[in-house]
Every structure is written in C-alpha cells, then in structure tokens.
Amino acid sequence: MTTPAVYQGMDRATLDAAYDNTRAVADSATLLADFERRSTDMRARPDARLDMRYGPAPRQRIDYFPASRPGPLLIFIHGGYWQMRAKETFSFLAAGPNAHGIHVAMIGYTLAPDTNMAGIVAEVRAGIRWLREHASAFGADVDKMVVSGWSAGGHLAAMCLDEDGICGGVAISGIFDLEPIRHCYLNEKLQLSQQDIDDFSPLTLPCVPKPLSICVGQAELLALQRQSLAFSRARHDYPGDTVLLPGHNHFSILYELSRADGALTMQVRALLR
Secondary structure, eight states, rough: OOOOEEETTEEEHHHHHOOOOHSTTTTHHHHHHHHHHHHHHTTTOOOOOOEEEEETTTTTTTEEESSSSEEEEEEEEEESSTTTOOOGGGGGGGGGHHHTTTEEEEEOOOOOSSOOOHHHHHHHHHHHHHHHHHGGGTEEEEEEEEEEEEEEHHHHHHHHTTTTTTEEEEESSSSOOHHHHHHHTTHHHHHHHHHHHHHTTTTTTTTOHHHHEEEEHHHOOHHHHHHHHHHHHHHTSSSOOEEEEOOOOTTTGGHHHHHTTTTHHHHHHHHHH
C-alpha cells in the first residue's frame, strides 16, 4: 500500500528526512561538541556580559561580547527549528566579527512548545529593541546593527529585518517558507496553523527593502538549499547577496562566521561598509 503524499508529492517519511539536518550530517554531534568547547572559552572572557535580561521568561536573556573599541553590532539568533538549542552553544561565533571591531550579541528566546511562533518572533523583536535601547552603553553603534541567524535563526533574522537600527541581515541556512514545516515531524511541537504560515513565512510576506545576504552550504539538504534560493528569487529586486558555500553542511557553515577571514564574517563586514 502506498503512503499518501503530504507535501509536493512527498509522503511524511520523505518530508521528515528532507528537513532532518542532524541525521543528514554524520558528524553533527562532533561538530556541536566542538561548538560547545569553543563557546565555553568565549564565555570565560572577562569582558563578556552574560544573561542580561530583556524580559521575565527564563530564556529571555542576551549574551554580549564587546569588541576592543566602539563599533557596529551584530545580533545573532540561534537555530534549532524553534524547539531546541540555546544561545550558549553559539558564543564562539563572536570571534570572527570581534576581530574586525564588531560587537556581538546573542539573543535567547522561549522554545516551542512552551510558546508558539508568534511568541518566538515577538520575543526576538523585544530582544533587538532592548539592544537598541541599551547596547550603546557597551560601546555599540545602535544605528549600525546587522541581524543574523542560523537555521530557524535565519528565519527569525529575516522576520526582524524591519526593526529600527537594523541596517542589513545575514540569513544562514534559513527556513523562509513554513508550509512544509507544517506537514513534517517538526510541527509536533510547533503546531503551526495556516494563519502562522501566512503571518510568518518571509517568502510570501512583503520584502523589507534592506540588504539581506542569503547564505547556504552546497552540501546541505536540498530542501534547505531550495528554501534559500526561492527566497533569493523572491527578493531579486532588493539588495543583498546570495552566497552558496561549497563543501559546507548545515553545521560546518558556521565556522565561516567564527573566523576573522570567514565568508560569513565578510558578508557582515560588507553590510556595514
């Protein structure tokens, strides 16, 4: 007996596999462990400002890694399909931008199922607004902020590109059309409705006329690559680069932000020129 198609001719098992990055990358556990080790070192810096509250919920906290001089601010939003991971795992990414005098802030947010997509987007917006109000005290130019994120964070970066003070964005391996997510295993916790799809899919929302670099690894799952390329086509009349990084999977791509000479670090710098 054939199993029914749930999305674009794919049955549930096929669609689940199309978005299962952890299984697709054989050494994902090793890469994540390396992220944790590097981030532990970054968080031990004496100048790091950790767990600053922007709201009352447990995850409504911001980590801040200043540069050695006053300068622009990169705001990074972690991934994990809106239901796992934490800002602490990605602290190591501050090293690349910091090397160029760019301050870095990491925003935490409540995960599904403890909140819904509307709540997650609202929290990240609140975090950005908190930084806009307070980060100048830490040496940041709050009129020159770039918002970036990876995976679900890439989606959230695109959703928040219109915030005051944001001059551009870098969306890394993002999800820009939530429709397939509603039909696969990820929706068990997210519980996306049709209204959520309409309200929170950057692909089908009016484009924000600020520069947005859309970046994805060429060794990533095809579904992820297609998400980025479709969003890039939708934004063809708006500023921003489309960056396909050869050899990189969904996890290894982040090393291109952690290095001073990394391709993603260069995208951030370009937006700030």
